[in-house]
Amino acid sequence: MNQNLRKITQFLQQNDSLSVEEKASLSKVVMDVDKELTITTFKLDRTEKVKRTTAILLEETIEELERKRKAVEAQNRDLEIEASLERVRSSTMMMYNSSDVGNATAVLFAELENLGIKTIRCGIIIGKKEEEKIELWTASGAGKGQVMQIVGEVDVNIHPLLKGSFEAWLQEKDFFSFKLQGNDKDLYYRSLATSLNYPISNTMGSLPDHYCTSFMFREGGLFVFTFEPFSSENSTIFKKFANVFSQTYRRYVDLKQAEAQAKEARKASSLDRVRGQIASMRTADDLQRITPVIWHELNSLDVPFIRCGVFIVEEEKSNVHVYLTTPDVKPLGALSLPIESTSLTKIIVHHWEKGIVYREHWNRDQFINWTQSMLELGQIQDRITYQGSELPPESLDLHFVPFVQGMLYVGNVSPLSDEKIELVKALAEAFSIAYARYEDFYKLEKAKESIEATLTELKATQSQLIQSEKMASLGELTAGIAHEIQNPLNFVNNFSEVSTELLDEMKDEIAAGNWQLATEIADDVKQNLERINHHGKRADAIVKGMLQHSQASSGQKEPTDINALADEYLRLAYHGLRAKDKSFNATLKTEFDENIGKISVVPQDIGRVILNLITNAFHAVTAPPGVGIEKRGTDYKPTVTVKTASWVPPSGGKGVLISVSDNGPGIPTHIVDKIFQPFFTTKPTGQGTGLGLSLSYDIVKAHGGELKVKTKEGEGAEFIIQIPIQT
Amino acid sequence: MKAKSIKGNSTEEIKTALEQSIADGYKPSLAVVFISIKQDIDAVSNLLDQKNIQIFGATSSGEFIDGDITNGGIAVLLMDINPANFEIILYDYRDKEPEAVAKEMAEKAKGRFKNPTIILSTSFYARGELESLLGDQLIRTIESVAGKGTTVWGGRAGDDFIFDESVVFTNHLLTKRGIIMLVFDGDKIIATGEAASGQKPVGTEKIITKAIGNWVYEIDNKPAAEMVLKYLGLNLSPEEAETFNPSGMGIAFSVSRDKGEAIIRGVGMFNWKDKSVSVLGSIHEGDKVRFTLPPDFEVIEEVKFNAEKIQHDEMPEADALLIFSCIGRLTQFGPLAGDEVEGVRKAFNVPMAGFFTYGEYGRTRNGNNEFHNNTCCWVALKEI
Known part of the structure; x- marks a missing residue:
């Protein structure tokens, strides 16, 4: 309580x-x-x-x-830092060509500034291990407007700051920090200014003491100058940015490689196109097609030019041929200049001989002077055409790139870089091939012309030969024809003799006033005259046929009775031989198929074939002893058989077959394959042209048919003409 | 059933009170005894045993039969309940795992009655690791045998804040490592009650970073005892700290569970040597805990109001009342602790006995049987 x-x-x-x-x-x-x-x-x-x-x-x-x-x-x-890094990564991803690295790097520095990190300036160093150098990239301008610039390479040994950064990078350290103070600070900026062809602000040296901290990544470092030592938080941020920049840099390197490859590929495909065009050259004229391709490809390889041309050096003639055009192949002029005529041609040829590129710069006046000299030499007609425009170029850089036959000329308003010249060289080489090809074609065309002339001659000779073959066969026929004509002539002679006698009798009867008898005699005379006329016509027909045979065929097919044709030539041949040699005898057999009807052929041609075959057959059965003669017994009956028959071609339809067979010695196996070859003959020199069977073969082929031979040595030969019926 | 409650500060006083109670011919069959460890338990047991009264006994850290709370005394609730309707089971768990023992007991209870209602107490060595097994795990084991719907109420035996050993006992058995069940035939004896806490988690969530058994060594990697002192705003010298007994401070952690409400774990003792604290019940490394503030004084009125409502709605004519209130509540409410107890008693206005426990068993308002700390669990009984 x-x-x-x-x-x-x-x-x-x-x-x-x-x-x-x-x-x-x-x-x-x-x-x-x-x-x-x-x-x-x-x-x-x-x-x-x-x-x-x-x-x-x-x-x-x-x-x-x-x-x-x-x-x-x-x-x-x-998150803010991560977003910043992400923006840098995005800008890296947005890099489509190596030049975008400037933007990506500028974004990086802008983001660092956005994060409120106070710096004097920032930049990138890229380490070059072997050379002990660093490549220096700095941002110029400030904030978002800043632009990255690759300033150049600097020897790391010029100052401990650079050396320290370089060593730290080599040793894969996270960062390196260096204080610039007092005289050393001035020394650093002076050393840098003398090593780099880049203006370094004079105010840098007068800044208070400050720090340089570099944050390393695989390929180099991200450096920053600050008045205060870098805080650990900011270091962490910079380290992250350094790592992100490493990606940017790798992409930059990748893009550069890709671009180099793409450039190489473009060059390669450009050359491929040129080579393709060269490969498609078929005549010397095609060179005109190749030259524009060269200029077009120069364009597609981004080689700038306003004028171009080809200088072909003709050493043996001490001359230079010049073909000048605009890039779109508008001709500017074609000159032919003696090498010694101008200082330009002299120096060009001099460089050409040494195989080196020649460059020259012209101002407007120099261009005008040259044009004037060309006018005076009469090499060009008018100034405007040669200039390619109203006014001459203000400035012209002439580049002459050698190739085997001359120099490729590229004129531009400014000098071409070595890289561009390399492209021109590649195309010059390609052009050289084209030009060599052109020269080859030129020679070839000349050779061709010569061959063609020879061929024409040969053809003429051949037709002469054919004609002589015809004549030879005509000779064969002459005797037969003579025999054939003899009959009507006999009739004509007989009937005219009889008629003369009858007319004498008729006169007697008229004188006797015996009109009835006189009239009867007159009727007989008339009958005789009709007969004479008939036989005359027959002789006429034989002669016409002979002429027809000797003439070139019209080539017109016409319905021909093959049986009649064969029969006629059989008889002509037989009688011809009989006329020449009375001892000649042979059994003639005909097996004509009467149903074959008329066949559309060139009758002279087919007749010639049949005649040739029959004549050959007669020759075979009457060959001189020694050619299969030992097989002939005393009961030997020389027989030549001519057959006609319907024939069904392998491809279907209808056809006729004409067979000429003999029971002569047959054709030796070793020559069977050669008998249809032109100029092949078994006859002694001068006796045959060797064209008979060859022509026959061609004629039958021309009718869509076949000429075949069946033979067995010692048993005879059969030549078969197979002709399809054209429906 | 007729019940009578008696109390005393000695065996003699209990003897007198008992005599008075049965003077009218009243024949109790069952006595629920909550007794200070300092009392002569055997003598009191004999006294009751001589009257053929079956004993369900547990030592206490303060006991009451009305709003007057005694410390070091004896409180008895006598009931003339039909012996066929109840059974007292007491097992010592020293030879077996407590879990196995609890299972056996639950099986026995379930074997005896189809729908057993269990009044539960346990004795244990407060500084031992097994202590944690007599909490949630005990409840889950009983449920696993008798079913989730089984009614379980009770409290762990105390030892007057000594935090050494407590005792449970029957007429002839007494053990410092035992589980005791007063099993009613649920079909004959109906029981209803409430587990009221009001403890409020505050502050930031922390993690138990080191714990062995029910001893917490580190919270957020800091010595647990230092953390507790810090929250109490106490700057103790090492000597003071060594003798500091936090159990009287009503300190508790709210331990969040993956599912359901956070549970309260009262702080039992300090071990200043290793800066550890023991909690009443299980705790694990990785548990997320928050320090708690004691309930507002209004909770006393709320508990009373709820008791009146349950009395009115569910059990207008109860026969008896048992209250198991955490020792933490005694310190949290001080002289008002009796008001809470009296408020519940008055709501039912029937004989009651209760004690301050080292952890309570009871069904929460959301319906699950739980092991609690800093909670007042009461149960009204009626024989039908």
């Missing part, structure tokens, strides 16, 4: 003025108060404790929230 309350209770108990009831009642009140006091004290105490704990927990909670807030802030910063 509370001490005071206890005292009150004691006081109450000791107070005699109070009754027992009053004491008890008051004591209870005091007890209740004590209880309430206890509760209140407890509550206060507990509340105090709870407050204390709550305060602690609240403080802790606030701390926790603060930590979380900081964490969020840090996270935001991280």
Whole structure:
């Protein structure tokens, strides 16, 4: 109990003025108060404790929230940095050619600035291990407008800052820091200025002492100049940016390689196209087609030019042929200049001989002077055409690139880079091939002309030969023809003699007034005259046939009775031979298929074939002793058989077959394959042209047919003409 | 069933009170005894045993039969319940795993009654690791045998804040390592109750970074005992810290679970040598915890109000009442702790006995049986 309350209770108990009831009642009140006091004290105490704990927990909670807030802030910063890095990565990904590296790097520096990192300036170094050099890239301008520039290479040994950075990069350290102070600072900037062909602001040396920190990546480092040593937070950021730049740089290198490859590929495909065109050259004239291709390819390889041309050096003639055009192949002039005629041609030829490129620069006046000299030499007709425009060029850089036969000329308003000249060289080489080909073609064409002339002569000779063959066969026929003509002539003679006698008799009867008899005699005469006419016509037909045979065929096919044709030539041949050699005798057999009807052929041609085959057959059966004669017994009967028959071609349809067979000695196996070759003959020189069977073969082929031979040595030969019937 | 509650500060006082209770011919069959470890448990047991009264006994850290709370005394609830409707089971778990013992007991209870209702207490060595097994795991084991719907109420035996060893006992058995069940036939004895806490987690979430058994060594990698002192706002000298007993401070952690509500784990003791603290119940490394503040005083009114509502709605004519209130509540509410107890008693206005426990068993309002800390669990009984 509370001490005071206890005292009150004691006081109450000791107070005699109070009754027992009053004491008890008051004591209870005091007890209740004590209880309430206890509760209140407890509550206060507990509340105090709870407050204390709550305060602690609240403080802790606030701390926790603060930590979380900081964490969020840090996270935001991280996100901001990450977003910045992402933008740099994006700009890297957006690099489509190596020149985009400037933009990507500018983005990197702009992002670093956006992150609020105070710097004096930043840049990139790319390490060159072997040369102990670094390539220096710096940003010029400020903020977003800044542009990256590859300043150049510098020897790392010129200053400890560079050496230290280089060593740190070699040793793959994360970063390297260097303080530029006092005289050393001036020394650094002076050393740099003398090593680099790049203006370094004079104010750099006068800046207060400052720091250079480089953050290394695989290929180099990201450097930053600051007035204060770099904080660890900023270092972390720069390190990240350095790593991202490493990607940028790799992409830059990749793109450069790709571009070099693409350039090489373009060059290769350009050359391929030129070579393709060269390969398609068929005549010397095609060179005119190649030259524009060269200029076109120069264009496609981005070689700039306003004039171009080919200088062909003719050493033996001490002359230079010049063909000048515009890039779109508009002719500017074709000159033929003696080498010694101008200083330009002299120096060009001099360079050509040495195989080196020659460059010359002309101003407007020099161009005009040259044009004037060409006019005076009569090489060009008018100034405007030669200029290619109203006005002469203000400035012209002439480039002469040698090839085997001359120089390729490319004129441009400014000098071409070595790289472009290399492209021109490649095309000059290609052109050289084209030109060589042109020269070859030129020679070839000359040779061709000569061959063609020879061929014409040969053809003439051949036709003469053919004609002589015809004549020869005509000779063969002459006797037969004579025999054939003899018959009608005999008739004509006989009938005319008889008619003369009859006319004498008729005169006598008329004189006798015997009109009746005279009339009868006149009728007889008339009959005789008709006969004479008939036989005359027959003779005429024979002569015409002979003429026809000797003439070139009309080539016209006409329905022809093959049986009659064969029969006629059989008889002509037979009688011809008989006429020449009385002892000649042979059995003639004909087996004509009367159903074959008329066939559309060129009758002179087919007749010639049949005649040739029959004549050959007669010759075979009457060959002089020694040619298979031992096989001939006394009962040997030379026989030539001519057959006609229907024939079914292998491809279907209809056809006729004419066979001429003999029972002569046959054709020796070793010459069977040669008998249809032109000029092949078994006859002694001068007796045969060797064209008979060859021509026959061609004639049958021309009718779409075949001429075949079946032979067995000692048993004879059979020549078969197979002609399909054209429907 | 008729119940009577008696209390005393000695065996003699209990003897007198018991005599008075049965003077009218009242014949109790069952006594629920909550007794200070300092009392002569055997004497009290004999006293009751002589009257053929079956004993469900547990040592306490303060006991009550009404709003007056005694410390070091004895509180008894007598019931003349039909012996056929209940059975007292007490097993020592020293020879077996507590889990196996609990299983065996639950099987026995389930074997005896189809729908057992269990009043549960346990005794243990407060500084031992097995202590944690007598919490959630015990409840889960009982549920695994008797079913989730089984009614379980109770509290772990205390030892007057000594935090050494507690005792559970029956007429003839007494053990410092035991589980005791008063099993009612749920079809004959209906029981309803509530587990009220009001503990409020505050502050930031922390992680148990080192724990062995129910001893927490580090929270957020800092010594656990130092953390607890810090929250209490106490700057103790090492000597003071060594003797500091946090159990009277009503300190508790709210341990969040992957599923369901966070559970409260009261702080039992300090071991200043290794800066560890023991918690009442299980805790694991990786558990996320928050420090808690004691319930507002209004909770006392709320508990009373809820009890009145349950009395009105569910059990208007209860026969008896048992209250298991955490020792933490005693310190949290101080002189008002009795008000909470009295508030519940008045709601039912039936004989009651209760004690301050080292952890409570009871069904939460969301319906699950749980092991609690810093909670007031009460159960009203009625024989039908």
